[in-house]
Amino acid sequence: MIPNLSLFGRTKQLEHQIDSFFDKISEASVIFRLGVRVYLREGHTEEFTMRVERVIELESEADVLRRDIEKQLYSNTLIPDSRGDVLGLIETVDQLLSEFEDTLLAFSIEKPIIPEELRTGYRKLTNMVVKAVDELALSGRAFFRSPHDVPAYNHKVILYEKEADKISINLKVDLFDTDLDLSSKIHLREFVDRIDGIADLAEDVADRLTIYAIKRLT
Numbered sequence: 001m002i003p004n005l006s007l008f009g010r011t012k013q014l015e016h017q018i019d020s021f022f023d024k025i026s027e028a029s030v031i032f033r034l035g036v037r038v039y040l041r042e043g044h045t046e047e048f049t050m051r052v053e054r055v056i057e058l059e060s061e062a063d064v065l066r067r068d069i070e071k072q073l074y075s076n077t078l079i080p081d082s083r084g085d086v087l088g089l090i091e092t093v094d095q096l097l098s099e100f101e102d103t104l105l106a107f108s109i110e111k112p113i114i115p116e117e118l119r120t121g122y123r124k125l126t127n128m129v130v131k132a133v134d135e136l137a138l139s140g141r142a143f144f145r146s147p148h149d150v151p152a153y154n155h156k157v158i159l160y161e162k163e164a165d166k167i168s169i170n171l172k173v174d175l176f177d178t179d180l181d182l183s184s185k186i187h188l189r190e191f192v193d194r195i196d197g198i199a200d201l202a203e204d205v206a207d208r209l210t211i212y213a214i215k216r217l218t
Helices: 012-042 046-075 083-110 116-145 147-176 182-217
Strands: none
Touching: 012 046, 012 083, 012 116, 046 083, 083 116, 083 182, 116 147, 116 182, 147 182
16 A cells, blocks of 8 residues: 655645645646637737736736745745755746746737748647646646656656657748748747747756655655
């Protein structure tokens, strides 16, 4: 039988806050995918703006939760042996929310004109990136209750990140094969790199989570 390795014990408020924090990540992942999809299909519409505003709200709400979690960990002297790892995890996962926000804001401000023939590539890339983040969120939740499950989730994060890289490369090849002027190609390439960079960050966080989980299991 696998022993109970939950970090929470009697700290139910902390448990609730951390669950809420990862809920923000999961929701932002869904809204990000929908936002990019709407932009690719219809451009800078009211629906797209609503998606951007919701991700901004989620990022702000997650910041409040992050500060509350940090305050609880220090003021109540909770889980002292793992406090540094928990703080590092929460801070780095919070960066993912910032990347979702920054990328959608870039679409909103710069309004890139994406040719029809490239939109499928952007859509596939976004879907793969979101899958990586979703698996990371599951891995983050597992770290607190069942650290032995972390490697399985992180393995999927790595697989999705590698697939995102492949899609990114193919998309950039297709982009630079178009008849667009060089400045437009460079502009659109920046958005490929922005989206793909979210999966890269998810992989970096997964690598840290692997180390944290090993420390908890040894």
